[in-house]
Amino acid sequence: MAEKFPIYxxxxxxxxxYEVLSPIExxxxxxIGKKYVQHHLVAKIYPExxxxxxxxxxxxxxxxxxxxxxxxxxxxxIRSKLERLV
Numbered sequence: 001m002a003e004k005f006p007i008y009x010x011x012x013x014x015x016x017x018y019e020v021l022s023p024i025e026x027x028x029x030x031x032i033g034k035k036y037v038q039h040h041l042v043a044k045i046y047p048e049x050x051x052x053x054x055x056x057x058x059x060x061x062x063x064x065x066x067x068x069x070x071x072x073x074x075x076x077x078i079r080s081k082l083e084r085l086v
Contacts, residue, residue: 008066010074015031016030019071024043
């Protein structure tokens, strides 16, 4: 069965959330202390493609799937924290 995109994930330690847009594209919002860093990856080389595949298939049990609602809530929490820091 083919995956439907986007897929929403959270790393088990809770420091990053992901929006996997396709088998070769993802966005990450990473928490570093009180700061947030957004990464946008379009996989061009094999290791990047493997990383996204591992995330989709939860290789090693490092990622938890999120519903779109849970992802949006986490995104809103991040935006709220950023507004308070400014």
